[in-house]
Structures are given as C-alpha cells and as structure tokens.
Amino acid sequence: MSELTRTNFIRQIVEEDLANGKHTSIKTRFPPEPNGYLHIGHAKSIVLNFGLAEDFDGACNLRFDDTNPHKENVEFVESIKADVRWLGFDWGERLYFASDYFERLHDYAVELIRKGSAYVCDLTPEETRAYRGTLTEPGRESPYRDRGVDENLELFRRMRAGEFPDGARTLRAKIDMASPNINMRDPVLYRIRHGVIHHQTGSEWCLYPTYDYTHPISDALEGITHSLCTLEFEDHRPLYDWCVANVSVPSRPRQIEFSRLNLEYTVMSKRLLTQLVEEGIVEGWDDPRMPTIAGLRRRGFTPAAVREFCERVGVTKADNLVEMGILESAIRDDLDANAPRTMAVLHPLKVVLTDLPADAPAEIIAGNHPKNEAMGKRGVAFGAELYIDRGDFAEDPPKGFKRLVPGGEVRLRNAYVIRCDEVIKDGMGEVIELRCSVDASTLGKNPEGRKVKGVIHWVCAAAGVRAEVRLYDRLFNVPQPGGGGRDFRDDLNADSLRTLTNCVVEASAAAAAPGTRFQFEREGYFVLDPESTPERPLFNRTVTLKDTWGKAQGARK
C-alpha cells in the first residue's frame, strides 16, 4: 500500500465511510479538461484518485471535462490518455466525457425549471456581473427572476433551438442573491455559444452547461463516491451540493478538497504553459524543460519516479511550494539504482598512448552497475587513441586538482594508469592532443604500494560514436516565476538548454533504443531522445549526479 494513501486525511474519510457502511465500495474520477497537456500537478491528482481506487478495490473513471469547446481539442484528449497510461494507471472501460451527458444535463435543467428552481435571464453578461454584488455587498435580483415556469420552458427550448445570439440569455439557478457566498447568487447554468465545433458533439449544441453545473451531475451519474478536487473549489462546494440535491440524480457524491501542487522554478497554469508553447519559448508541450508529463518523459523521468515524487509530497489541506530538489531527488534515486553505467566524453580532448603494450586488450570488460551485478557486464573498446574530457586536463591546475596535468599521472577508469608526457597545441595555443605513456603493470588495479588518486573516464576514438548531448536545466531562474508582479518570461533561465554537438559515447550506448536511460559516469543521468538514431545519437540530460543547483546559483550571484 502506498505511502501517499497511508497517511492522508482523504484516506481516513474513505476508511470511515467503508467501516460505517456509508459505501460498500468507492469510486473516484480524474476529470481533466482537454485544453492542454497534463503536468506534474495533474500527476498528483491522478496518483491520488487512481491510487485510492487501487488500494480500496474501488474504481477510478477517466472523465474529460469538456464543457469549454473553444480551447479543447482531440490532440489534448489523446495526449492525456497516453500520459495517464504511461504513469501506470488503467481506467479499463471507464472512459467518459462530460459531453456524453449533455442531453441528460439538459433534461435536469428542465426539471429545475419545472420546480421553479431555474429561470431564463435576459441580463447581458456585464449586467449579470453588476447585479452579482461583491464580497461585502449582497447581489440584486434579476428582473427576470420571477418568470413563470411555462415562459421559462419555452425560452429555454428556443435557446436550445438556436433562436438567440451569444450572450442574449442564460439559464440561471434560483438560489439566493443575498448569500454571503457569491457562487450561490443565482449562478449561470447554461450559456449560448454559436459557431463552435465541439470535438465530441460537433455542432449539435449551441447551448453549453457551466462547469459548476456539469461537474456534480456528472459525478452523480457515474456513482462517484468521493469527488476530489483542489482547494479553490472549496467555496463552490455549497453549489455542488445544491445541484445534486435539487435534481433527481441517482447518487450523492461528496466533494473533498486538497491542496494543489505548486513547484519551485516552474509554472503550472495551463494558460502560461500554453503561452510558452505558442510563443516558441520552448519547443513544444513535450520539451524536456516543461513540467508536463510528456516533457518529464522526454527528459528521462520514469513513471515510478513521478509516482514516488507524488507520494513524497503527500496530500494536505495547506497550500505550499514544493522544492524542485524533491522532484530531482526522486528521479536521481531511481536512476542511481536502475540506470546502467556507460562512459561518454562531453568535451573531447584526444589522448594518444605512445607505448601501449602489444598485449593490451582491444576490449575491457566493465560492470554495468557498481552495486548490482545482475545488470551484467559489457565490453568497452580500448585502443591507442582515446578521448578524455577537456575538463580532466589542466596545464595550470588549480589547487587540489587530482586529474591529469603535464608530467602527472591519472588512472583511466577500468584501464591503465597513464602519464602525460607531451602537450600538443594548435597555432592559437589551444591544447589539441596529449601524448601519454602507459604503466603496463596497472591494468584494472594499482600494484602494491602504487597510489594514483585521480580516475577519469574516456572513450576509444576508433570505436566511439559522435553524439549530440543536450544539457537541460531549470526553465526559470527564480523559485516563483512571475512573482512580485513581474512578467514570468522575465524570469526565464537563459542557460536552460546547452547543446553539445561533438560528444563521444560508447558504441553500445549509441545503439540502444530511444528512451534508454544511462548514467554517464562522472557526468549525470541521460536518456536517448525519441528522435535519436544509432548513426546520430541524441541524448537528453535528465538530472545531474548531485544537487549542484544551490551552489551554482550562489556562485552566479
């Protein structure tokens, strides 16, 4: 049983409801609006809803909340299904659309009109707003509030038949214009909207129900027992309850609110994410810097790490801002345990071994994981010409530098100790090659009494494969982009992507399938991009080996 559901207050409510016989089994739902791709905040809701259903042998529906057709489309519907599946959840036969219920929602509206609990209102949108009042002032009753039932039925019929233009009339619930809760001041249930093609119902309707009316009734029609939503809907709960109490729906679901996930150094509002995509600030919804599920997947996250992250942040009633480090450590822990190791040189510097023994192996056998022998071994090509990273050589080493220096020694990981005898430069004075000699007695181990501190990684020049490596970093420079009234785009991190086009990787890594994850020894965790090919391998950095962000930020200041 998961940590998440073991500890949270929603689980306690469910346990009580099952223990005292209120329900014999539970049903939850995940209700995305198909107006964008899912993000890590949605993952929290998915893990909560599907996780509860799993843990209590209940069921969780996937329901598209598609009452706002002008921002919604089928691409979003399909991406959402793919992302929920990728996270490891299954809605079985239980795929629904709120638009499936348009006819029944309409019939319930007629029922409300017949009871005198809803009326057609001719106020314009601006007038409706002005009549609504404020937090401190009560609202005023619409002059159309006391229309007779027959007139309301006739006008509602004509609204559906398309006889009135957009904004001319609405259907409103007759509740209480003096309520301290603005949501209860005769809320709008239906709006007229001509000329939109709905992705499910086409042009069948010119009348669209509001979210506040649709959601509770959809829940009740599906027999949802616990309708979990984020805190901003707390003030809407009286209206939710009013809807299910005033129409003849088959069940009475209960709405329970929990805090949204907010994450540092990113944005989560779909409006802002859409802006990043549409303005070309990122390459698409699945750009590895996006907090979307598709972006995290392309970045190299595993479903297990995303779920683990959701468990670590838990479910509470208090809004808070979660540190990015918590997300990064969830994937780092997963990859540390599960990603095979390989060697990759990101900034290649050629090394020529001048006296390689005749019996030197052409291939060195290396373990794929230092703590897990079951992950096997691989052959790593070796030869007289290698690449090492430029950063592992220094002509004028800073104090404490333990890697290669002129006249100094270093161990090549899994291979020999070498000594730098000669530094070759081009006409500009740039180091282009190192000539090194080999200590033949050091293959794979230090002989008695011989100590060489530094160990560096390398790739065989003849067998290595050229690769592009994209170093992704946080998309924003500050924990709360757009805070303090700034434009969130002013907080973009200019170094969120650095592309290295001239890296060299082991042939076995280049040949792996897109989506395969590796630890590049001493460099970090990387994944083969979906667009990678064996001839032109393309790696995305998932996360660094250690959390260096805090330090780097400090240094930048």
Ligand code: ATP
């Ligand atoms: P936005 O306001 O940016 O459009 P939304 O909340 O309207 O986002 P929906 O597609 O309606 O997005 O959300 C589907 C479900 O996911 C809802 O139940 C919603 O409460 C939940 N959800 C959305 N964002 C978060 C978040 N940051 N943390 C937890 N749950 C979330």
Ligand code: MG
């Ligand atoms: Mg929403």
